[in-house]
Amino acid sequence: MRWRVRFLDTRPLRDSRPFRDLWIGTLASQLGAQTATVAVLAQVWDLTGSPVSTGAIGLATGLPMVLFGLLGGTLADTVDRIALVRVSTAGQLLAAGALFAQALADNRDVLLLLALVALQSACGALGAPARRTLPVRLLPADQVAAGLALTNVSFQVAMLAGPAMAGLVIARWGFPAAYAVQGVTVAVSMLTVLRLPAMKPGRTDASGTGRRPQRGGWRIVLRRPTLWGTMATDLSATLLAMPVALFPLVNENRFGGDPQTLGLFLSAVAVGGIAAGLLSGTVTRLPRAGLVQLTAAGVWGLALAVFGLAGPLWLALGCLAVAGAADSVSVVTRNALVQLETPDAYRGRVSSVEHVIGVAGPELGNLRGGLVASATSASFSLVAGGLSAVLTIAVVAATNPSLRAYRTPPAVAKPITPGVAEAAAAG
Numbered sequence: 570m571r572w573r574v575r576f577l578d579t580r581p582l583r584d585s586r587p588f589r590d591l592w593i594g595t596l597a598s599q600l601g602a603q604t605a606t607v608a609v610l611a612q613v614w615d616l617t618g619s620p621v622s623t624g625a626i627g628l629a630t631g632l633p634m635v636l637f638g639l640l641g642g643t644l645a646d647t648v649d650r651i652a653l654v655r656v657s658t659a660g661q662l663l664a665a666g667a668l669f670a671q672a673l674a675d676n677r678d679v680l681l682l683l684a685l686v687a688l689q690s691a692c693g694a695l696g697a698p699a700r701r702t703l704p705v706r707l708l709p710a711d712q713v714a715a716g717l718a719l720t721n722v723s724f725q726v727a728m729l730a731g732p733a734m735a736g737l738v739i740a741r742w743g744f745p746a747a748y749a750v751q752g753v754t755v756a757v758s759m760l761t762v763l764r765l766p767a768m769k770p771g772r773t774d775a776s777g778t779g780r781r782p783q784r785g786g787w788r789i790v791l792r793r794p795t796l797w798g799t800m801a802t803d804l805s806a807t808l809l810a811m812p813v814a815l816f817p818l819v820n821e822n823r824f825g826g827d828p829q830t831l832g833l834f835l836s837a838v839a840v841g842g843i844a845a846g847l848l849s850g851t852v853t854r855l856p857r858a859g860l861v862q863l864t865a866a867g868v869w870g871l872a873l874a875v876f877g878l879a880g881p882l883w884l885a886l887g888c889l890a891v892a893g894a895a896d897s898v899s900v901v902t903r904n905a906l907v908q909l910e911t912p913d914a915y916r917g918r919v920s921s922v923e924h925v926i927g928v929a930g931p932e933l934g935n936l937r938g939g940l941v942a943s944a945t946s947a948s949f950s951l952v953a954g955g956l957s958a959v960l961t962i963a964v965v966a967a968t969n970p971s972l973r974a975y976r977t978p979p980a981v982a983k984p985i986t987p988g989v990a991e992a993a994a995a996g
């Protein structure tokens with residue numbers, strides 16, 4: 570196959586009205602989530618002035634995501650997935666309204682604020698596994714990776730635009746306005762979800778009985794080499810080489826602790842992710858998704874190892890941009906592989922496992938990086954972590970020929986969800 574540089578593949582947005590609705594709603598909700606993240610962080614700091622309290626936001630967010638994400642995976646294989654997404658989005662809308670009300674009432678109780686954050690996180694996590702299964706049911710197989718690339722681009726854009734917008738809104742109109750923005754974006758997401766057709770989980774056998782498998786998501790993953798291989802690759806990259814917790818220390822030691830430089834670190838990762846997304850047509854059309862993910866994850870580790878040694882600011886930012894681009898490619902190919910390789914009747918539970926790994930891996934990776942840096946240095950932690958990630962990914966590649974050889978299935982004539990094509994034509 571001749572290598573060709575291709576820009577973002579927009580066929581899913583052009584060809585599928587249901588996917589287009591889903592993408593618009595996802596972009597809106599991601600913008601709102603980023604706005605609310607900044608608002609909650611600023612409000613908790615305003616109420617307490619305590620880094621322990623701001624750290625508690627992570628607990629209030631992360632624990633419900635893990636617990637309700639696993640529950641949501643089971644429900645996604647049991648009930649209509651669109652109905653589940655609608656219910657969870659309605660819960661997020663109610664929580665956004667409660668956050669707006671407490672800010673408008675000038676709430677001074679940080680526990681109430683954290684409780685509302687936990688409620689909103691729980692509602693989002695409940696529908697997250699079902700949401701992950703939607704693109705593969707709305708798109709032909711050869712467009713699934715492109716659809717996920719479009720979703721990833723929307724996330725990267727939200728990461729850049731959301732915090733900046735939140736800062737402007739809070740500075741000009743205060744916390745209530747920021748939560749109002751989130752409420753509007755969740756309402757937009759709710760309207761787009763209401764337009765999607767019903768989507769019951771696939772049957773588990775050829776007899777048509779529709780019985781659900783009794784296995785949990787972890788057992789399913791461990792029984793399929795391509796699934797455990799792609800998730801082990803992702804976990805190796807995030808657990809061993811996650812750099813965000815070290816950014817303040819690197820900034821302090823090398824660049825004088827300028828907060829603008831710290832912001833550039835975060836922006837560089839997002840810029841790299843957006844750039845990779847805009848050129849994602851180059852990789853989403855490649856059939857060897859497993860090999861692409863392994864390569865991208867390895868580049869992530871190497872880029873962060875070089876970042877650990879980089880002296881000039883331009884080199885440090887360049888390494889972070891390369892890492893962000895590699896992470897974007899790895900995430901898109903992993904998501905597509907998981908959805909395409911998993912039988913539909915299991916997708917909810919397998920998606921919940923992927924969700925838990927996606928939540929826990931970066932958090933534990935940041936903890937690992939901080940602990941190692943406190944005992945040694947930021948440079949040692951970054952270099953050792955990045956090289957360890959590359960080595961571990963190489964071991965996964967060497968011991969998992971199924972992942973190395975994995976090829977994207979050929980396209981089917983129509984999306985496989987009954988009624989989707991008819992609903993799109995009617996719309």
